[in-house]
Each structure stands twice: as C-alpha cells, then as structure tokens.
Amino acid sequence: MKKIHVSTTVNGENVEYLCDPRETVLDVLRDRLNLTGAKEGCGTGDCGACSVTVDDRLVCSCLMLGVEAEGKNIATVEGMATGEKLHPLQKKFIEYAALQCGICTPGILVAAKSLLEKNPDPTETEVRYWLAGNLCRCTGYDKIIRAVMDTAADMREAS
C-alpha cells in the first residue's frame, strides 16, 4: 500500500514522515518518531494513555490517523518539561506519589495540563470529570486528583 507523506509539528519541532493511511497518530509517534511516551492501553479511546494535544485540543492519539496530522501542532508528554525544568504537574506527581506503575501517567499529565490551561481553578468534581477518560488501575485516583488540585493552587499563586 502506498504511503502518504505528512509534515507536522511535534513538541515545537517540524517533522516529516511517510505513513500508511491506516496508521494512527499514536503509531506514528511511537513507531516512526521514536516518541514512546504516549502509550496504547486500549486502542479504542477508552483509557486515555495515548493522550496528546493537537492544536491545543486534548485527544486520544489512537483515534486520529497519522495522515490527519498534516499541518497540525502536536504536543506529547515528552514536550512537557522545559530543558531540565519539569512542569509543575510533573514535579507534584512525583511528590504526591500520584503514580504507582506509571503507565497511565504520561496521558494523565497531558490531560491535566490541558485542563489547567483552560481552567486554572477547577473543583475536585471538575478534575474528576475532565480525567474520566484517563483510566488508572493502581491508585484509586485519590493522589492524582490531589496532585492536580494542589498544582493548580501553586500555579495560581505563582501567576
């Protein structure tokens, strides 16, 4: 099958790739661009482990084709830290032990960052519903929700 050429931006960097039209953005990130931070937990948009933003909109990268990324701006967990400086959510997740196995963590961090950019002062309920598409099987969500709420409070104070 003939592959299609795509030019896009990932974490601020211009990239080009050839992909089969059946390949998803997740396939492309992992298998063609060596960005394995986004994980495939389900392939059906039900677990959120593959969360990325496309033009600042939170999506499941398993539910978008690689060919649809033409001209878009994709952000993944690999782009969250700035140089040596972790994003406040990343720091807080370590501090709060908001992860156990860590497989859901990249997706949850990307989703939580997207929430705080839209809503810097979310209620617990808003955080829980925003993250309802990010399954975590280890933590019972308690420490994740606390980490997001506390990061939001810190970021509000800092701004």
Add this chain to the structure above:
Amino acid sequence: MQYHSPTSFEDAAALAAEATGVTRFLAGGTDVLVQLRADITTPDTLIDIKKIPNVQAISRSDDGGWTIGVAVSGAEMREHKELGQDWPGLVEAMDLIGSTQVQGRATLVGNLCNGSPAADSVPAMVAAGASVSVTGPQGTRQVPVADIPVSPGRTSLVQGEVISAVHIPARGSNAGDAYLRFIPRTEMDIAVVGCAINVELDSNGIITQARVSLGAVAPTVLLVPEAADAIIGSALDDGALDKLAKAASAACNPISDKRGTVEFRTHVAGVLAKRAAKIAYARAQGENT
C-alpha cells in the same frame, strides 16, 4: 484503504459515488477508527471531510436557528455559549459522549451516521426537530434527523450521499430541552437508556408543544408522540408525569444485552422521561438548570 481529503461536499459525494467496496466519511473518527482498529470495518475508501470550508463553523441562521458544521466537535459545541443557552439539552447530550479526549474529536453527524440506537446526541436532535443537509449526485436536500437511522448500524443515506450540515430550529420563547441517559458509571459508558424532551409553554406554564425521544430502547432512536401527548396541555403535574413515564415505557421495544435487560430499560425509560421533563420544563420557565 484509499484516503481522500476533498475540499467540497460535491467532490466528497462524487468520490463516494465512484468508490467500490466500503466507504466511510471521516470527521472526528471516534467510531470509524475504533472499527478500523478492531477489524470490524476496514473501509476501502476513507473520505476525510475536514478540509471542506466551514465544516468547523457554528452559525446562527436568519430565522434564529443554528447551522452546525459536520466537523464541529463536542468540545466546540460545549464552548459555544449562545448555542448552549438555546439548546442546553442538545449540547449536554453531545457532551455526554465519551471522554474529554473523545469530545475533542467527536461530532453530531458521526454520532448520527454510526447508526447506533444508543447514540446520545440523536434523541436530543430528534426532540429538537433538527434536520440535516444531505449532499449527493443530485444536489443537496434537507432531511429530518429522525429519518436518517433505519436499523442498528444502517442509515437511509445511499451511496454517494454525504451529510453536509446540521440544522437546529430557532429556539423560540418559553421553551426548553433536556437530555438524560442512564449509564452504570458516571462517565465513559454507552447509554443503556437515553431520553430527550423538548417543550414549549404558554404564558401560564401550560405545555403547548412537546417532543419526546428515546434512545437505546428500540432498533432506532424513537420519537414517541404518545409520551408528548401525555404532557401537552399540562403544567407537568404528577399525573401528567406518571402518564409520561407509562407512555415512554410502553414505547420501548428493547433487547437484553451486556448493557441492560429488557425489564431494566423499559422501567428506566419512564424514570428518565420524568426527570428529563422536569428539567426541560424548568428551562422553559427560564430557570437556569
């Protein structure tokens, strides 16, 4: 699989008309990609309609109604204040589909064309009296949403036809809509039962017009005139609500499956009808619910 991204609906329709094998249109892809990935449906031709101008637009028509582009995502509808003020039930119904991530991509038309009787936005569109523009080889025609689904997974569209816009009527005064669904969790499930209600009141609070639509209780989304009749002429007193619930339950022709039993769906349809009616009624009275 051939991938196309035409820049007009006419081109999209022409591509579809000429295609052989299985054709799918791609907007949000939240059903198409799942089916592709699970080897349920691998289209021979995939037509991405997002390069067509205005498919991402929400606009108010001259008559006060709304035209919603076929690639407008649930998140974009949710963020559109005026649309939400006019049709909160419809916006909520769309918003209930999937996660935040799915909301970033999922569309009304995708939900409609997937053909599921459990599609959340479809009862809300049917109750609202929405219609869609269908572009095909013979040009563009307008079709009521209720006439699109014909059976689970199938629509009345023929080869070479593509939905090119969604039209929501003008809201009018003293009117409100609501959609409720039953799911076992708080999020992420497919509706076990869905119920949308759209009412208009007179100045005394008497319901003058109503549309009641049920999802997931029959092979297609139902419009239930008997349920509407149960509340028309009332101020939604308990007697009317009980009649509404009975009519809603009586209209059900569900199946028992992994998501619910016949008995459960039939009972809960009545429960949801009552609850949705109360919300729609309160909205029609100007309450912010």
Add this chain to the structure above:
Amino acid sequence: MALDDRKTTDFKFVGTRPDRPDGLDKVTGRALFGADAYAPGMLHGAIVRSPHAHARIVRIDTSKAEALDGVKAVVTRADFAKGLSGEFSFVLENVMAGEKALYDGHAVAAIAASSALIARDAVKLVEVEYEILPHVTDVDAAMAQDAPVLNASYADASVPAGHHPNVVRYHDSGHGDVEAGFAEADLVIEDSFKTEATHQGYIEPHACLATLGADGKGELWCSTQGHWIAQKTCAALVGIETSQLRVTASEIGGGFGGKTTVFVEPVALALSRKANRPVKVVMNRSEVFRATGPTSSTSMDIRIGMKKDGTITAAEGIYRLQGGAFPGAPMEFSAMCGFAPYALENVRQVGYDVISNRPKQAAYRAPGAPMASFAVESVIDELCNKLGLDPIDTRLKNASREGTKASYGPRFARIGLVETLEAAKAHPHYSAPLEPGQGRGVSCGFWFNHGGETSVSMSLSEDGTCQLAVGTPDIGGSRASMALMAAEVLGIPYENIRVTIADTATLGYNDVSHGSRVTYASGLATIKAAQDAVAKLSKRAAAKWGIPEDAVYWEDGCAKPSGANAGNFDPLPLADITQNMGATGGPISGHFEATPEGAGVSFGTHIVDAEVDPETGKTAVVRYTVIQDAGKAIHPTYVEGQFQGGAAQGIGWALNEEYVYGEDGRLQNSIFLDYRVPVASDLPMIDTVIVEVPNPGHPYGVRGVGETGIVPPLAAIANAVSAAAGVRLRHLPMSPPRILAALKAKAHEG
C-alpha cells in the same frame, strides 16, 4: 530464620516519604515499558485466535498468510516443545492450542511480519477449520452431570468419586464439630452467593521483544511480574536450556497478579527462532480480555451460627470456582481466607476447582479471598442485623488474635486485626450521620502474604554510594522502599542508593512480585545484604585501626570503636573506607539469598457509605475508609496508595465489572467501554489509616500490604448497598439491573 537484629523504632529513613528514584523517568515518558523496546531488524508479531468457545482444530492452512509480502514466519503448536507435564503443559496449551481450542480467544497460530499492519492482515489469511463442540462457561453448569467434558484427564486424586470430570481439584479443611456448633447457635443463617469473573485490568497490555537463535540462545524483554519464572517457563515451552535465555523485565504497567505467567513471550521466541529476527508481540486490549487471566467466577454457600451475644458458634463454607480451561482456580485460598478473621471452635470449608470454556484464570490480588469474604461477611452482616448487634463489636468479639488457631490450621503469631477494628470503631467515619438513601457497610479481610525465593546484591562505589540490585520488578514504587531500607542499614543518604531491577543473568533466582512479598522479602534481603556489606566495612575499619572485628560497630554511616577498651578512634565514614577499598582488600559488596518464611499475615477493616437510587438501582460510593495493618510502613505514601488502589479495584468488582459471555460462549465485553473499571468521577477520595503491628518475621516489622486491601471491599460495599436498598444483594457485581430486580422482587413480596 533468626531475627536477633530486629529494629522497630528510632528509624532515620524508614517511615519517611522521599520522591521515588524512578519518578523522573515515569513523569517524562522516558521509562521503558513492555511495548517501548525496539531492535534493529525487528519484526512484529500477531496472533490468530479461536472465535469458538470449544472446538476441535481440524486443519490450519497458513499458506495464504505465508504468501503475503512481508510475512517472515508463521508458527503453530508444532513449533513448541513436546512432552511437557504439569503446569508447563497447561501454560503451553494455553499460549498455543493443540488439538482443541478451549475458549473464545484461544491462540491457534501466530505470524511475524515486517510491520504490525501486515501481521494483522496475515492473521486474516490463516484458514482454520474447526469442529465446533458443546461448551460451558458457568461454574455450576460446568459441574452438572450433563456438562460438556473439556479434558477428562485433568482431575487429580483429591476429587471424591462421583463428580463430573470438570471438577479437577478438591479441598476440605477445618476443625471442631460444625453440626454441634450450629446446634448451640441462637440463629443460623445459610445463604448462597455468586460472583462474576473480573479482570486485573492493568492498563499496559502484555508486550515483549524476543530474540532466539538456532544456537538455543535467547534474549527476552517483557512486561512481567517475575522474569525468572518467565525465563524458566519460556525456556521449557520453546525447548531450550533455562540459562541460555536471558530475560530482562521492562517497567511494568500494572499486573495485580495477571503478569505472573506468560502469554505472548514464548510465541515471540518461537517466531524469532523461525524468522531469525527479533520479534515484538504486543497484545491489543481485546486480546488481553479474551485470552489473559481473569479471576475465577464463583458460586458459594455459607452457613454461620451465632449466639444472641454475637459469639459465632460454627461456620461452614462451600466454594466453587471455575478457573477457565485449566486446573488452578484458587479455591483453597477462598476456603482458607473466608473465615480467617475469626476465632472459631467449629469450622469447615470445602473448595471445588472447576474447568470451563473460559481463559485460564490468573492470580488477581489476594486470589480467591475477596469472593470468599464477600459471602462470609455478608452473612455476618445479616446475623448482626437480625440480632440487633453492632457489626464492629461483633467482629471484635470473634476476632482472631495472637495464638488463635486459624480456620485454616496454624496458630497466628502477632497479628493486627483487633487493632484495625478498634481503629475503625474510633474513626469519625463510623459515627458520621448518613443521608437518606445511604447505607453503611463494614467488612474485615485477610491475606496470608508470601515470602518466596529472593536474591539481592549490592555493591559499594569508591565515592561512598551504593548500587542495589533486586530481582522483583518495581510495580508500584518498591525501588523507593528498597532504597530506604538500604539507607537505614548503611547510614548513607537515600539519594545515594541506585536501585536496579537486575536481569536473570546478573542476579540469583527471584520469585515473582506477587503475594505482597516485595517489601517484605526483597526488603528483608536488602537489609541482610546491606548488613553483609556493613560487616565487610567494619572489618576494613578494624584492620585499619588494628583492633578485633568484634570491637567495631556501625552507626550513622560510620564504623566506630565499640567502647573505650576498643581504642580511641574517630568514626570512620563509609566513603572513607570505600575510597581505598581496592588497596585494603578489594571491592566491597553485600549479598543475601534465602526463602524467608515469616511473611506475617495481614488484616484490614473497611468502612464504606453507599447511596442507591431506588428508581434505577444505580449506586454511588460516597465515602470510603481503609484501615489495614502494614506491620511497618517503609514509605507510608506508597502504602496508602496500595490501600487506595485495592479499595478502588474492589469497588469496581462490587459494582460494575464482570465478564459477560453470550449463549455462543463468546466474550461480549472485551473492551474498556463495556468492561467497566472505575473512572475518576466514579470514586470519592479514599481515606486511609495505617495500623502498625510489627511482623515478628521481618527485621523492621514489615507486612506485605498489596493484596489485603482488595479483600474487604466486596463485602463492605455489599453490606452498604444492602442497607441502603433495604434488600440483601448476593450476586456480584451489584449492577443497576441486578439491584433494581432485587428491589422489585422485594416490593412484590412485601
């Protein structure tokens, strides 16, 4: 083993809450999980699976698949070892069917191709001819005399005569005279319960990257709870020597017991050998649900007698577990755990291991115990209701204590059940008012905990830092607890210890990360290895000072003379010793290898408030408190995390998670959309109380904490829902249709 060096107070590091050593990797996407490995020349594998629940495999034609451009190898059962017996033979039969497909999703062939898409396309080209056989998926139906026979040779000698061949193992234990005990009771309640199968639901699907050459030497990278068992099993299944296969454990994206065995790993090795290329195999979610270990589903009968004052006079439990198509359902654990919280003079428990046309069950967090506790604690709740007794006081009255003869035989050493019950009673949650429509439930739970074969090695560097190699995959922050325990012994900063999960070639054998054993057993071994290193450090100090070795002791990271008689020397810090170790006797390292057996059982008590919508049967868990004995919490934050995670999985099991099979024997809900694990908006914050009753079998008093937390939730929630709904729920999950049906049945009766 003698633990004459126990320490339970005055910790410097243990009990603190530092950042985990692998935190940065995990929050930046840098951590490499099973599917994150790539190799030059790598092929992608995909597996052909049976769509039938029970079918004879008449013919497999792979010619069309092999002809597809990009396909490099196809394997079937013929490509695996022959003549295996026991568990290995079951695992092989499970990872690649032989004569029969035994469940929907059973692997029958596999492909390796140059891309994942080509491999998937090739799967569709494999033609398998099946002769469809009658199937059975329900445990009671599988025991019935007219049930289809899966394999007439699986039943062992424990099964009494007269049972269907699907009953493959039998357990019967207890003590006293239950009939005499029931005669003494003021009230006897006997009830039947059912629980549906649930899946561990780890978010990371099984994944591996395998290389195997014609020389019988192989490399395997995989997501596993135990790479030595993977090594042993895979080597046997592909017919190579164990030592020739080096297995490296990837970071593991959840396991909960489900990654204690192998599925795709031997298949990837066989494909690699045939293609002479590295092969990666990654399951999709549907394959995980259809073909990897869910729990058993159960059918149980419980009978308990109680006096008016709450004293239990006798208890009897019958536990029937189907564990899929192979022997191994953990019915003896159900039988042994159900009554373990209570000191009973008369107790009997019977278990049946039943095979059916479902995937081979795998361990899931305290395997067998949650279901048994659901049934037992529901009956105790009902007895308390009928006799007007407080559920915590009643449990306290009957609670197992130090010296109690356990329902399963041995006498308990020091245990903490009473402490958890007292903490529950004193907790504000227990006395908080309930809203209308809400109900409160409590339950106790028990798990044995495990020791297991363990090896740990540590080496000191010249700069005074430490490299610690353990063999138990870090599934939830165990690197942090290992580093804390090593720091405690060595007296050097936590940050100066680098913890690595060693591969099978670089450390002695390690049992799986299961049985809540990691912090206990790898922790004990880490302490012992560190003490071994300290002894060597002290010896160097003694040599330097020219005093006897036993005149040196170790404190705060320094060798010190043990008193005025030993001489007057300044404390010698660890780094000062290691700096010259090459010249003073060579490298300094510490080792420990053993099979520790003092794991120390663990009890918990949970309190939960649930709200039921009487019109729809929908339940919301509105408040949840976990109280559990941790012995000693090494890193309390991760202990809390284990408590919370166990409760959350229990909530899912109690309310909405279940395997749904159709009449055709096919799994109906093999995606997360319909296999409903709790999402963030389903749960409240989960409050925790860590009780610390030190385990006499661990130097610092550690008890495993991973598993006990999932034992009480099923019953605690069932008791809360039953209170809220006003009707007893005896079938899990308590999905809205089941609750509504129970409410309607009650309205009909009443």
